[in-house]
Amino acid sequence: MARLAVNIDHIATIRQARKGTYPDPVAAAVLAELAGADGIVVHLREDRRHIQDRDVRLLRNVIQTKLILEMAATTEMVGIALDIKPDIVTLVPEKREELTTEGGLDLIIHKDGIAETVETLQNNGIPVSIFIDPDLEQIKLAHRINAAMVEIHTGTFCEARSAYKKGQAFEEIVNAVKFAHKLKLGIHAGHGLCYKTIQAFEDLNEIDEFSIGHSIVARAALVGMERAVREMKELVDSL
């Protein structure tokens, strides 16, 4: 059965809108765990637009499941990861001007730098997942540089407007997942998933974990964190 990792970045987005102290992502993480989350994800961005260093440190001590730290492969972030020791690091590309992560890491361009980061983190006991587009060449390279896991970018599928484009994007995800499974990589999937799009993954049993944030936090604003997480957890469990 696939796990549900809940990304709580946007709880921090609401707090940072006023640069105040609430809502606290730590409280959201505790509620998410009570509602059945199998892990908590935070993206510590270079510009600290939502999650702050203090959040990651507190979460490390408070959460009972798994802490998954999303980060760019920079010297600063590697230092923080080695200090805080999350259960998993997910390496993502990062651009200052983007609204959210726009696509997977391009290992064809960045292979050597990413390989070094993967080696440093994994030699220090932190398994690494690489966020990549559903592309067989990218998966091959992630395997070649010994990443423990890949996270398949589902954003193109989720955002596709026409049935044709959606079908095409989903086929790419299926092929990528099957190939990663053949290479014995751990398989995560995420970006843009919501209560509707998650249901397409019914027969894709090779996915170990879904990483979902915005749709859960958006629903939580209306129905509460526990209910929003529980409803997504039920959908993931039913796949």
Ligand code: PXP
């Ligand atoms: N996976 C990765 C690598 C991401 O960068 C994000 C967004 O921070 C997510 C999953 C979650 O995406 P969403 O917030 O659209 O559910």
